[in-house]
Amino acid sequence: MLYRENGQFKTTYRADQQIFPITQDRVAIGLMLAFAFIAVPLMASDYLYASILIPLVIMSLAAIGVNILVGYCGQISLGSGAFMAVGAYGAYNFFVRIPGMPLIPTLILGGLCAMSFGILFGLPSLRVKGLYLAVATLAAQFFSDWMFLRIKWLTNDSASGSVSVTQLQVFGLPIQSPVSKYLFCLAVLVIVALLAKNLVRGAIGREWMAIRDMDVAAAVIGIRPMYAKLSAFAVSSFIIGMAGALWAFVHLGSWEPAAFSVEISFRLLFMVIIGGLGSIMGGFFGAAFIVVLPIALNRFLPAFMSLFGIEISTAGVSHAELMIFGGLIVWFLIVEPHGLARLWSMAKQKLRLWPFPH
Amino acid sequence: MKLSKLVVAAAVVAAGAASLSTSAFAQAKEQFFPLLSYRTGPYAPNGTPWANGKQDYIKMVNARDGGVNGVKLTFEECETGYATDRGVECYERLKNKPGVALIDPQATGITFALTEKVPVDKIPLITLGYGLSVAQDGMAFKWNFPLMGSYWTGADILVQHIGKSAGGLDKLKGKKIALVYHDSPFGKEPIPLLQERARMHGFELQLLPVTAPGVEQKATWLQVRQSRPDYVMLWGWGVMNSTALKEAQATGFPRDKLYGVWWAGAEPDVRDVGDGAKGYQALALNGSGTESKVIQDILKNVHDKGQGTGAKDEVGSVLYTRGVIIQMLSIEAVRRAQERFGKGKVMTGEQVRWGMENLSLDQKKLDALGFSGVMRPVSTSCADHMGSTWARVQTWDGKKWSMTSDWYQSDDQIIKPLVKAGADKYLADKKLTRRTAADCQS
Numbered sequence: 175m176l177y178r179e180n181g182q183f184k185t186t187y188r189a190d191q192q193i194f195p196i197t198q199d200r201v202a203i204g205l206m207l208a209f210a211f212i213a214v215p216l217m218a219s220d221y222l223y224a225s226i227l228i229p230l231v232i233m234s235l236a237a238i239g240v241n242i243l244v245g246y247c248g249q250i251s252l253g254s255g256a257f258m259a260v261g262a263y264g265a266y267n268f269f270v271r272i273p274g275m276p277l278i279p280t281l282i283l284g285g286l287c288a289m290s291f292g293i294l295f296g297l298p299s300l301r302v303k304g305l306y307l308a309v310a311t312l313a314a315q316f317f318s319d320w321m322f323l324r325i326k327w328l329t330n331d332s333a334s335g336s337v338s339v340t341q342l343q344v345f346g347l348p349i350q351s352p353v354s355k356y357l358f359c360l361a362v363l364v365i366v367a368l369l370a371k372n373l374v375r376g377a378i379g380r381e382w383m384a385i386r387d388m389d390v391a392a393a394v395i396g397i398r399p400m401y402a403k404l405s406a407f408a409v410s411s412f413i414i415g416m417a418g419a420l421w422a423f424v425h426l427g428s429w430e431p432a433a434f435s436v437e438i439s440f441r442l443l444f445m446v447i448i449g450g451l452g453s454i455m456g457g458f459f460g461a462a463f464i465v466v467l468p469i470a471l472n473r474f475l476p477a478f479m480s481l482f483g484i485e486i487s488t489a490g491v492s493h494a495e496l497m498i499f500g501g502l503i504v505w506f507l508i509v510e511p512h513g514l515a516r517l518w519s520m521a522k523q524k525l526r527l528w529p530f531p532h
Numbered sequence: 533m534k535l536s537k538l539v540v541a542a543a544v545v546a547a548g549a550a551s552l553s554t555s556a557f558a559q560a561k562e563q564f565f566p567l568l569s570y571r572t573g574p575y576a577p578n579g580t581p582w583a584n585g586k587q588d589y590i591k592m593v594n595a596r597d598g599g600v601n602g603v604k605l606t607f608e609e610c611e612t613g614y615a616t617d618r619g620v621e622c623y624e625r626l627k628n629k630p631g632v633a634l635i636d637p638q639a640t641g642i643t644f645a646l647t648e649k650v651p652v653d654k655i656p657l658i659t660l661g662y663g664l665s666v667a668q669d670g671m672a673f674k675w676n677f678p679l680m681g682s683y684w685t686g687a688d689i690l691v692q693h694i695g696k697s698a699g700g701l702d703k704l705k706g707k708k709i710a711l712v713y714h715d716s717p718f719g720k721e722p723i724p725l726l727q728e729r730a731r732m733h734g735f736e737l738q739l740l741p742v743t744a745p746g747v748e749q750k751a752t753w754l755q756v757r758q759s760r761p762d763y764v765m766l767w768g769w770g771v772m773n774s775t776a777l778k779e780a781q782a783t784g785f786p787r788d789k790l791y792g793v794w795w796a797g798a799e800p801d802v803r804d805v806g807d808g809a810k811g812y813q814a815l816a817l818n819g820s821g822t823e824s825k826v827i828q829d830i831l832k833n834v835h836d837k838g839q840g841t842g843a844k845d846e847v848g849s850v851l852y853t854r855g856v857i858i859q860m861l862s863i864e865a866v867r868r869a870q871e872r873f874g875k876g877k878v879m880t881g882e883q884v885r886w887g888m889e890n891l892s893l894d895q896k897k898l899d900a901l902g903f904s905g906v907m908r909p910v911s912t913s914c915a916d917h918m919g920s921t922w923a924r925v926q927t928w929d930g931k932k933w934s935m936t937s938d939w940y941q942s943d944d945q946i947i948k949p950l951v952k953a954g955a956d957k958y959l960a961d962k963k964l965t966r967r968t969a970a971d972c973q974s
Contacts, residue, residue: 425617430616
């Protein structure tokens, strides 16, 4: 009843082609944006920003990027951490070498660096697929680890290999306080998410999905596999690169290559698998799951155990966190292989029939 | 099924609410120490005794003296797993607790990230024997305290010791010294100083990086075997150290030509290698063993009452004692701050920073605190945030570490210009200015 499309007629192609054709969806998204942009800054504490909201927003952005490649185009990649690193160090080099470089062009240039790196390491996708491609993209990861540890020029000859940026500003407004950092990342996320959503709805997105579903058939109907695969690598690594630059510039402030290790590639892959392959919404769900759950467990497990009179050490919490996390991932893969986004769309489907399910 | 889910959910919410409310009530006279630690991951064997030492010393001061002039000391531990982003999360979580005194991040990567944050939050950052070497310059780094030594002083002392054992620094000419280092900011920090020393004495410095965490070193030691360096310096942490010693044994590199930094000279590094590490020498920032009065006090006041953290037989080990020293210096900084800002009061981060900057622990005070034979006197100032650069060399005899050299002090003539230049570059990069002399009184 609440979620009924009856009576919402579309009389123009424009109306039919909207991102959210149902009124309730538009209202809900509007409310969510208002909540994120207005209500959250009024309520959140500094801790919430620095430890949960900002990482969550940036990781959602990265997950959208990974989802384009893995979820929409079916090219499994384990090199996401490398694309983030290239974005971060690329942006860093533009930022420190060009005096007075503004932040937004820096981010975009960082994204472009990651894009060319992504295309380069996407080339094997023209020959190999599936697990073999995943292993080939691992090369990107190890190459970037090597590159940022060894080539001193890339880290501006920093003796320790650790670099940092300060005094970020956008249009003269300083990006120093947690609120401003959060709002800035959120704005980037909303813009990129909208663009990505439109891309995957359009011709190019359909090409990606055709390649994902059956590349031979796609080639037969006239889709150029090379163009489709490399454009997926390009768009995906551009977005991941921007996320990497934000992670380094806004979240960490000072970082070393270890911040973008192979572990982060795996975390991003888990995010899209748990969130939902082939869904922009899934990126947000997956990022929320992976970012928030460990911290929540870390904070509430000791309190929860103390209810039963058990004192749990910090090491114990840390081990329990890993076990519960692993268990949940396995559980998700068995119970809902299409991820949280699928649960979301099932809930919508049920609301449509409510209160008369059949 | 439904009911049980509900019960679990309610219990979780109640637990959360309970933990929040207890922290809200506990605002009495308490000085709070956030303890970042890692008891899991590849660095856990070394991180654990270090963290235990810190906790036990706090417990001991509370039990023996009732805190500092009546101010009780509290702590909360947060597991970082040595990961920078988790460390930053821990810092953000604990920094707003009432009575927070200072922070010791226990990892170089986290130190780099927090160096940007502590000036904003006004919390002193202490990094004993590690961290940012240029932060010795207190006029540039108001909130960083690399107490008792940095990677540069460590590297400098190692070169001095190698020179001495070769029969004089001039004998190093034409020799080849390899640095086997952890490929991270931790391992790379000493390189500028070693290059400076290599230029001065004419030895060849060979850089051999080991990818973190350091369990894979076959290629590195193959290079050692090929190039046959006269000496190898080991700049490792955690599992990397014992692996390096095993590889040295397998390669046949003489262990008495292998020198570790003070982060490669504790029991967990050599215990598994046993006799294979015989003759291996490493820097000692602090003494170890259970003879000193402070360790006896900890055993009596904490462990004998069954309140100790960790295993009792680990008390007094090298890293445990280092943890104790770090916590002692932190608490003495609080005590010093109380002398100026009011005894029996809870100090703010800014006040503790002043205390940290005006530490003067001479031998008499150290003896009174029970630290005789454990460490040398420390005296900090506004310009010198290190306080002491002394270290000894210890040798592993297959069973235990024993001190085998006199105290060395790093050469100021080399370190000072490097620190000054590095600090100036940092300030220029960040568009900051040096503190004025007037700022020292604040």
